[in-house]
Amino acid sequence: MYAHVLNSETETDIEIPEGIGSLRSFRRWAFSPEFPESCRIDFVQGRIEIDMSPEEIFTHGTPKVEILRVIANRLLEDDMGIVLGDSTRVSSVEAGLSAEPDVVFVSHRRIESGQVTITPAKKRRKDSGIELVGGVDMVAEILSRGSIKKDTLKLPKAYFAAGVTEFWLVDALGEDLRFQVYGRGRTGFVARRVDAEGWMKSTVFTCHVKMTRMRSSHGYDRYRLECKPKTESDSAKRKKSR
Numbered sequence: 001m002y003a004h005v006l007n008s009e010t011e012t013d014i015e016i017p018e019g020i021g022s023l024r025s026f027r028r029w030a031f032s033p034e035f036p037e038s039c040r041i042d043f044v045q046g047r048i049e050i051d052m053s054p055e056e057i058f059t060h061g062t063p064k065v066e067i068l069r070v071i072a073n074r075l076l077e078d079d080m081g082i083v084l085g086d087s088t089r090v091s092s093v094e095a096g097l098s099a100e101p102d103v104v105f106v107s108h109r110r111i112e113s114g115q116v117t118i119t120p121a122k123k124r125r126k127d128s129g130i131e132l133v134g135g136v137d138m139v140a141e142i143l144s145r146g147s148i149k150k151d152t153l154k155l156p157k158a159y160f161a162a163g164v165t166e167f168w169l170v171d172a173l174g175e176d177l178r179f180q181v182y183g184r185g186r187t188g189f190v191a192r193r194v195d196a197e198g199w200m201k202s203t204v205f206t207c208h209v210k211m212t213r214m215r216s217s218h219g220y221d222r223y224r225l226e227c228k229p230k231t232e233s234d235s236a237k238r239k240k241s242r
Contacts, residue, residue, distance in 0.1 A: 014038075014041075014050060015034075016048060020048065021046075023043055023091070023097070026043040026048065026098055027043075027091060027098050030089060030098060031130060031131075038052075039052040040086070040147075042097075042098065042150070043096070044096070044097060044154050044158050045095065045096040045158055046096060047154075049150050049154065051144065051146050053145055056145075058221040059142075059172040059221075060142045060143075060172070062221065062222060063213075064085065064086070064102050064103060064140075064142050064170075066211070066223040066225050067102075067103050067168070067225055070225040070226075071083040071105060071205070074227060080108065080109075081105055081108050081111075081137065082105070082108075083105045084104050084105075085103060086100050088101070089131045089132070090131070090132045090133075090136055090162075091119075091131055091132070091133050092133065092134060092135065092158075092162035093133075094162065094163070095158045096158070096161075097159070097162050099155065099158070101139040101140065102139075102141050103138075104136055105204065106137055107204075110137060115135060115163070116132055116133065116135065117134060118131070119133060134162070135163020136162075136165075137165045137166065138164070138165060138168065138202075139166075140168035140170065141155060141168070141170070142170040142171075142172065143169070143170065143171045144173075152169070156182070156188070156189050159189075160188050160189055165183070165203070165204055166181065166183055166202060166203065168180070168181050170211065177213040179211035180192070180194075180200070181201070181202055181209060197210070198212070199228065202227075205227060206230060207227045207228055207229050208227075208230060209225065209226065210225075211223060211225045211226075
């Protein structure tokens with residue numbers, strides 16, 4: 001028997017095989033030829049979450065690409081790890097999680113220490129990989145209209161339980177852009193303080209970050225993520241307080 005999830009907008013019929021009730025069975029299904037590629041399907045603490053919303057270009061696609069661009073450029077200067085976009089599966093047995101974040105960063109340090117392992121692709125080179133298992137350093141989620149509850153409530157709890165160090169959330173759906181960095185607290189993620197100019201501390205990238213949205217000359221929304229060294233940001237704060 002199969003469970004059918006029908007999206008009237010995309011007319012996509014998703015078939016979930018019977019018996020996919022555990023993280024182990026879900027991960028096995030996720031890497032099988034039968035796994036759907038037309039939408040995002042996550043396993044979050046005992047529940048299968050299906051997001052069939054089409055990716056909106058100017059509220060989801062472009063802010064995601066900007067985050068990837070800035071982090072990738074930073075890694076050209078400091079080869080501290082690997083940044084990957086969506087379709088990269090991140091799993092955690094401890095958290096009961098298998099998800100495909102919009103952006104994920106894992107440091108070489110975590111891989112070398114064994115905190116994060118890479119699942120190799122079958123019958124391929126030893127250095128190939130199809131999944132990150134463990135607590136990665138940073139994940140980012142960009143809200144889509146069909147994933148608000150999952151991205152703001154369910155996934156942060158699961159990412160925290162998995163040992164993720166930093167969680168970034170982007171909400172570009174409304175008139176005002178919301179960009180927030182969260183760090184680990186005692187029992188969950190805690191929002192980092194935003195200064196008067198919109199800067200927040202990122203311990204993972206040892207800098208202060210902020211994101212802004214502007215209108216291009218062609219009338220489209222575009223985004224700018226800035227990453228400023230801590231010392232520069234702290235110096236600016238000291239000058240402002242004098």
